Amino acid sequence: MEAPTQITLDFNAAYERLKRIVKRTPLEFNSGLSEKYGCEVYLKREDLQIVRSYKLRGAYNMISQLNQDQLNRGVVCASAGNHAQGVAFSCSNLGTLGVIFMPEITPNQKVKQTEMFGAGKVKIVLVGDTFDDCLAEALAYTKANNMTFIPPFDNYSVIEGQGTVGVEILQDLPGVEAVIMPVGGGGLAAGTGSYLKDEKPGVLLIGVEPEGAPSMFKALEAHEPVTLPQINRFVDGAAVKRVGTLTYKLCQEVLNQMLLVPEGKVCTTILKLYNEDAIVVEPAGALAVASLDLVKDQIKGKKVVCIISGGNNDIERMQEIKERSLLYEGLKHYFIIRFPQRPGALKLFVNNVLGPHDDITRFEFIKKTNRESGPALIGIELKSADDYGALMDRMQEFRFEVKELNRDQTLFEYLV
Template sequence: METATKHILDFTSAAARLKDVVRRTPLEYNARLSERYGCEIYLKREDLQVVRSYKLRGAYNMISQLNQEELSRGVVCASAGNHAQGVAFSCKRLGTKGVIFMPEITPKQKVKQTEMFGNGNIEIVLVGDTFDDCLREALAYTEAHQMTFIPPFDNERIIEGQGTVGVEILEDLPDLDVVIVPIGGGGLAAGVGNYLKQHNHHISVIGVEPEGAPSMFKALEAGEPVTLPKINRFVDGAAVKRIGHLTFELSRDILDDMLLIPEGKVCSAILKLYNEDAIVVEPAGALSVAALDFVKDKIKGKKVVCVVSGGNNDIDRMQDIKEQSLLYEGLKHYFIVRFPQRPGALKLFVSSVLGPGDDITRFEFIKKTERESGPALVGIELKDAEDYPALLKRMEEHRFDVIEINRDQTLFEYLV
């Protein structure tokens, strides 16, 4: 039995409990990434789990330890999607009723998957704009109906189950040097990090969060969990306003580094994993791979494991993912262009301002009554980010009055 601070976390028993339930996911050597970063990089493919994320581990580990009376009353959870699927699968497997609260903005694909895994054993309630909103509703429902709440991360049995990812990693690669773990509520990092550190304290544990939802990062700065006033929900599997109290307590001493990854960088990682490795990941699942550029000098010559936490990506989001990637990489730019009131101004813009590799992806006159002379919203995609200064110079030389919308977040959100 292993311990972490004053909490008892029995990862070995959890692994035995889950042996015939979860899939032992592969630890895959990635030649492309290894060559790029000058080290050995392995992907822990939790996107290939039964429910396409690691969340099943914690959910089943907790629910399977409830007594018969608790199972007969049923369970409740709140989830952005992956924990919901783990709970749904567990309810079906253990024959208990589950009521699952999900934010209204949860991708339809995750809702349908949850229904499929529950297969008649669950009821889904869509409520609130964020995980924290639906959590409040779920807790109230749990108390009113005398059921058992299955938290997504802040519970010893949940953390214990997530830590079995670390059990498998160490069995497959006992001499690893670095593990990079995505963090939402912190259950995965707390479990995996504590298990690995207890067996080899030289292993470096790096936590990664989306830049728009830095709940662990801010908690580490403050020395305690804090509630963020607002978050960017794009990386939905890791968009949590407040880190768990227990997960924070178990993570602060084992995290060797804590990184914030821009959402656009996450999108680029999603596209590269899909286009170059044929791996479909959700935004939270790409966090660890997206972090590699930020630690490239620290991992040279080492054995590195990136935990790919999930693959529940909605195909309807792919256009948005591509857009955010292009913006982050400096390949797409939006302008308000005020065309000079002279003949052929629009033709001049197309023929002389645009470079040979530039492409107009959006063109929309803002004032419909001033076509050919009024301001227009123009989106331009470049072949190379380094072409941007030359594009601006040509606009200036040909006397086009422009506003760079990418540099004004308020204007960007309003117009684009």
């Protein structure tokens, strides 16, 4: 396969091809983030795209260039959701059949949206636990049925399409000095990064991945794509075990830095964007903003763009998002507590151990027949993370045997 430097990526042609189909998303100045970080922060709102993510750009750019025979035979894709919606919209718009493979754990909201954008032109197949699982099934189906596979990221036409995000950024903010981009398979960073580096060589380009799925981070570290043995699938739009060969090569050339952000920090950012700016983002869409704390010294005084890559967040996930945020911020703790074998131990715990602002969010005796003397699983939410030390001191003072589940991942996953 040819190296990226031997290929001419024509982002301006892709922009012309797409401009009557995709929505030109706004580049919004964010005063709160700008004040916090001492710079000018702009949000590229791809969550406001027609399919609520940038993925439409790459999908349409590739499918629209297929010949009529290829369109007649139909297309296939594998996707965690956003690429699927882009392919579905493209199939409906171009009048071709699409077969879309999605992991079984894909949020129901994304499945329904894909069906809606396909408008009767797509068939959805749910298979496997990860993107990589359903990819194998999709490729086998493509070959068996002589159709065209539309990759989610590792294809030059797809990369060109995603790069039109960069075209719009530079048109709207010629003085941009830094762009922070979420990275999953690498298509957005490869395309947008390549365009911006060509047009503005001095721009600082930063990629961001979830801590539990560091596929590009590990690839850059190893100087080649690597397959991760396992990943945390929570940030589903950026959770892949292996980045693309093409996207890796391009990202290696253009990215100045790769960052990893904890999933809990992503959740906190989702809630802040919603509560403070009325912006609904999916986990992958929050990555760029979530990383600002990590680069605050580098971006001070600069014009900075954070790409909000998508807004397909299932409302049913919000309770989990809140829980993960509280755990990350040190505001929620789970314990196994063995009550002293004396009368009134439970009353003592409530009245003397809990602080005035501590709230019990979960309580269940593990041994149902040994109440007030057996162990209990207790969840406690604090008003401030600083209250934790005093809580633990009071447990020791009143002789409660305590095991902190937040510090024991195996027990936490089993009991909580």
